[in-house]
Amino acid sequence: MIFALDLEGVLAPEIWPVLGAHFGVPEFSLTTRDIGDFDELMRKRVTAAARARLTLPDLQRLAHAVEPYLGAREFLGRLRTLGNVVIISDTFHEFSEPLAAKLGHASLFANRFELDTEGRITGFKLRIRGQKERIVSGFKSAGYKVAAMGDSLNDLSLLKSCDFPVLYRPVEALAREFPGETPVLNLDDALLKLEEAKRQVDENGTNGS
Ligand SMILES: [Mg+2]
Incomplete structure (x- = not known):
């Protein structure tokens, strides 16, 4: 069984709002709730970084200091005893690899920046955006059952395409998409729900692990 989790x-x-508050760059703090098109949002952030003369290492100093939520590392440790755990996120590897390491070296699937020789961000490669459903269907066609957990609309395709969607403190628009699902509000309850999914897979005798 595979557990596909959102990160932020x-x-x-x-991470971006942390950068926005620290550097006083409002474009960093905008989210997909302000600008629905992630590509456009990222272009605004890249332009703003150039205008503020911020390089990737400047941003990384802050991004790399971001700590996981309390209990997140232990949560992943418990989940790993049930199956394979992957984090599928709209974040960037250059920001979040240390975070993944702090989470017990979790497998991270994320986007990448494009840089010039001075470390300035010139663009980005969105490998994840719009691909979450494909990643999940890849796992499924290899015979895995997939449980997924996310909190926002950018997780919609991940949650819709998996076998066991878990809504983690979801924004209202996401919760509306899953009228039958009771959201979970903390990682303890999330673990209970994912354990239950694993039990169902085991009982049905399908190739879950
Ligand atoms: Mg999220």
Whole structure:
């Protein structure tokens, strides 16, 4: 069985608003709730970074200091005894690899920046955006059952395409998409729900692990 988890808002705080508050760059603090098109949002952030003369290492100093939520590392440790755990996120590897390490070297699937020779961000490669459903269907066609957990609309395709969606403190628009699902409000309850999913898979005798 595979557990596919969102990162920001589930296992750790959002990184961009931390950068926005520290550097006083409002474009960093905008979210997909302000600008629905993630590509456009990222272009605004890259332009703002250039205008503020901030390089990737400047941003990384802050991003790498972000700590997981209390209990997130232990949560992942317990989940790993039930199956394979992957984090599928709209974050960037250059920001979040240390966070993944702090989470017990979790497997991270995320986007990448494009840089010039001076470390300035010139663009980005969105490998994850719009691909979550494909990643899940890849796992499924290899015979795995997939449980997924996310908190926001950017997790919609992940949650819709998996076998066991778990809504973690979801934004209202996401909760509306799953009228039958009771959201979970903490990682203890999330673990109970994912353990139950695993039990169901085991009982049905399908290839879950
Ligand atoms: Mg999130």
